[in-house]
Amino acid sequence: MAGTDSDSEAEFLARYDPREFDPAAVTVDVVALTIRDDALHVLLVQRGEPPYAGQWALPGGFVRAGGHRGPAEDLPDAAIRKLSEEAGQHLGQIHLEQLGTYGTPGRDPRMRVITVAYLAFAPELPEPLAGINAQAAAWTPLPLLKLAHATGAQQPGTTRKLAFDHAQIIADGLERARSKLEYTPLATAFVTEPFTISELRAVYETVWGEPLHAGNFHRKVLSVPGFVESTGQTTQTGGPRGGPRARLYRRGDARLLHPALLRPGREDEVR
Amino acid sequence: MAGTDSDSEAEFLARYDPREFDPAAVTVDVVALTIRDDALHVLLVQRGEPPYAGQWALPGGFVRAGGHRGPAEDLPDAAIRKLSEEAGQHLGQIHLEQLGTYGTPGRDPRMRVITVAYLAFAPELPEPLAGINAQAAAWTPLPLLKLAHATGAQQPGTTRKLAFDHAQIIADGLERARSKLEYTPLATAFVTEPFTISELRAVYETVWGEPLHAGNFHRKVLSVPGFVESTGQTTQTGGPRGGPRARLYRRGDARLLHPALLRPGREDEVR
């Protein structure tokens, strides 16, 4: 805007009514999911100021739009920057995808804010002890959160209420993650290479929230072309409570799982 | 902003650096799809001013953000408003869903614009002869457009190049539509009630761009619970080139198709 002002702006607005133009604040928020201790966790930061002071919120912030304050920043870059700041380390290689955009008037009590939400998946990361910012950031188990559609077992009384509409955003991200496990190799983004079939199964069980049949899962994963690729190696020891050494795999080259691994027993949720 | 100024704004920005805030222009663009003459069509408007003067673009425009220029407007409402203006009639009941947000710096040559794209599906609508705005609007067959991933048969030389990144947005919308035909009853949004199984099959064949086996399709649709619901009626005549009268159906109550109708022969596109 500054410099190239009303003239070229009016040109741009030619097919609209220029008087309809209001600037809005554009932010990115990131739903970063990981698995710790067999539970799905999301990265949250604690707010220090009102509104929602003391409550937890998604990491996020303003997109550098490219006004007089510096170069313009692409939306995914802004998401990675915000996430990296709060996670305490640079996460350039993380799996990131756009989740959706939330712009209902009043979702922020003070001004019109349009938030582009991103969804990130990572293998277990260290607790963000010393973030760039002063405020607390922490990986938080999803069962502790008050989400729109209950994730399953929640301890009442200990649930944390989230700022803004972030509970809805997390619920949407969770449903996206559950769905993408079915037809993409997304589960491999939650483990470090090399991994075992059991580790992969633990990802599915944790995200879907239900146990899977170990034998059938094993055969199924190996039967999907390009899902995983053998390393020829095995673990050095058996499991902590017994069992043989497991073969190790790395990610395959498939971008879609065919046939898909469908969630069991969803006939009810169809109407 | 106006009224509640720097103080509360600084409060809001507590967990960010307030100096990072740049306002951006937020617009909505709508990919409205319909089927006319057995071809998928998208609603386009012709630009009158540079940049991209004379080229075709998606209907869209600024979101009323709720500054000093009037009440704030929700994003889907803005999409319906823009679409209705260009289509020449109010489309309050149309199937509408968010497609994605496009904000790469430079996608508009003059200023930073963040566009929230919506995807709409409609049964055949009249040609928008007299829109609210002066500029031309028209239902345009998709094969006439230069899209990122070629839709199939295009007549070279007659293709229309689209303004901004709208070719990419349409390509993304098309892929979304193709995919959603598989596991949702979306196809019924393209036909008017009551409809025949053949009309439904024509939707799938048009959107997927390949012929389906009539007999197997018929049985499959009727076997999916809640996809369609019989009216007990039949058409008054047979088809234009012969054949018996067809039974008529309306939309069922399913929101997901189980089992899904998968696109044939996609093993190749998996890597």
Next chain:
DNA sequence: AAAATAGTGTCTTTCAGACAGTATTAA
């Protein structure tokens, strides 16, 4: 009569899921 279309029957192959069973390892 011929051609097109609606709708059904049947067969084969694939796949999901239940279940059983063997081999290997830790406690």
Next chain:
DNA sequence: TTAATACTGTCTGAAAGACACTATTTT
């Protein structure tokens, strides 16, 4: 020795897809 786990074998039922076939309607 016991329990846990990795992995494989086998059976059943569901479903996709190929193909054939009948019935109905228009030209």
